[in-house]
Amino acid sequence: MSGAAKQSRAWRKFLKHKPALISAVVIVIYVTVALAVIFGNLVTIDDCERRIGPKDISGFGWKQDPERQRQSIEWYIDQIEQPLARAEKKAARKSANNEKQSDDKLLDELRSIEFGRLVPQEFSLAQLRTEVDAAWQSVDQLNEYEDMNQESADDAEVGAQIQSVLDSALLKARSLYKPLESSAAFKRSVNLSLGTDRQGRSIFLRSIYSIRVAILVGVVTGVIAVTIGTVLGLMAGYFGGWIDGFVTWLYSTFASIPNIVLLMLLAIMFRGGEIDDWINSWTGNRLEWLIGGRMDETLIPVFVAFSATFWIGPCRVIRGETMKLRESEYVQAAQVMGYSRTRILLRHVLPNISHLMLINFSLLFIGAIKSEVILSFLGIGVQKGASWGLMINSARDEVLVGFFWQIGAATALMFGLVLAFNILSDAMQDILDPKHV
């Protein structure tokens, strides 16, 4: 059958088109990750809010300067030092009151605390204290250097000395914790693979969670905006008259408001929670049931704001195309066959503008993702969890001190998605164009 032949021709062309193939694979990976996050709880909000290690670790085991290394080691020791000190105080009080109290209970309490999936060794309290003190001492050896960064940079020999002290201190600090099982160790190394941010949260987990946000914003906004644009554009173009006048007025009005102002306005409107309360009480707690929380804690304000402004583009284009198609011979022929207007609109005009819907969707998808990042950067977009915009925002100070992992991860992932989508759209045009052999 010829229809199948045409499909297979496009398919063959697609398989031959390397950039298209690669970008399709990239997009599939992104979408799979997003789906896994949305439906499989691959990464939860808690995961990306949790502190899993020292702050500002570099990714991929990248060598940090001695000062940072020292801070990391101190963090590891300090994680045990604080609960240990509390436990010791308790034990001292108990023994002063001549109460019988086994150390085990305190130790259990101590061990139940997870420091980013790390658990203290099974020592007794006194043992743990000696180990911690030993670790502190080995770190304190570094005190003899005034400015480790400067000195190790100036003199290679001193640098090597400092490094060896740091290595042994790190070993000491590490020995405070139970060695991880291989799977847990792998998981931890993956989570730390892109380093941590200012709050010691995993950049890797945060950027993965951001993929969910990006794909969700892109798809939902794209679908809603294209749907609104198509319905209004079709009606305006086909029926004309006052409907056309109204739709034209509507989109001219929306288009005359600068996009970002409207987006900010809508996003801020949802922030107070008054709208949520009002809708909730008006619908009998349906809102709470539907989204399980306040609207601004979800992505709903972003969806609403984007859908309200992004439908203009597709609406305009589709209105124009419909006006053209309305006068086309096959629509006239359909009229002559006695088909009703609804039928002509849905079965003869709509399929012929479907390519415009697709093109506009691919444009809006990218546009929405970029706008979401901008809004979140400005602090009025995503409120909870992570988003590339939030990551870039919190990376502002880090960049100044030369820590680029967070901003790097966020921009690289965004760049990858946008580039892949653009290349794919461009390639699809070549592939599906029957005139382009």
Add this chain to the structure above:
Amino acid sequence: MTDIQASKSSQDDCASTSSIQSKSSSVLSVENLTTSFRSDQGKVTAVSNVSFELAKGEFVGLVGESGCGKSVTSKSIMRLLPDKVTEYAADGKILLDGQDLLKFSESQMRDIRGNRIAMIFQEPMTALNPVFTIGWQLEEALVYHTKLSKKDRRLRVIELLKMVDIPSPERRADEYPHQLSGGMRQRVVIAMALACEPEILIADEPTTALDVTIQAQILRLMKDLKDRTGTAILLITHDLGVVAQTCDRVVVMYAGQVVEQASVQKLFHDPAHPYTKALLESIPRSGRKQKGKRLATIPGIVPALFDMPSGCRFADRCDFRQDRCVAELPEIQTIEEQHLARCHFPVHSTSKNRQPAHSIAEGEV
């Protein structure tokens, strides 16, 4: 001109086209159709007092130059003109089996369109929806107007494609319009129009966009189909050659009026209206007699719709003009049986006594 006795006879529905062809029974009769448009410059009458009839199984040509109202007439019959700006004069009637289409509601009209009156357009290249297979498009008409089952529809689609001489119709039914040549597409368009076996087929310049060989094939096909199905065909064209090949009867229009109506033989051999005569003379001919002669043309232009002369509309350009022509609009008069003309001084053979009023030695350079 107003015999509607036959039009009241049959009230048949779509699928039951009777094979009996009686020339006398007219399926469609247009009476005094006057169509005008409201515009910024006031009311413009595009078609005035047009009357003609279409008998069952008849092939009638509607001829005239561009802008003479051919298409407006056909679109008035289909009621395709935008309601907002179109006005039909009160005494005008378009009778389909005795029912006045001008009084029909839009939904009633939808039952007529495609079902009892079908229409095909000039441009086969764009008359088919590019995103659906032709089988789908043919089937849609059947879905809409008949109650056939899915299997029967498929069979009917194949049958229709076979009817319009499309080779291997089973395969072609699953192809898209762009995979078909222009002639094939026009065949499909015709098949689509005939899907419900309409009583009347209006063909608006169906062959203009096709090359000459395909043109001949399509015309032959239409003629065949007319003979087979008994569908009356109204062929709108400005090509007199096409008319001579195919039509039984010809209606000539000029500036929104019917100026002459006759059988093909009569019209071509013995035209009564000076306009028809001039038209026939302006057809390029080959042959020895024509050698070195300049092609005859009709001087002047068609009067504008805004200031139609009160007298004969062709008077300005007429070689036989007399004072009465300018003063008084001629009525349609019967020259002889089945031959009508709108002229005070018909020029046909029996009134050879007249000579052109300002005879120019035509053709002698």
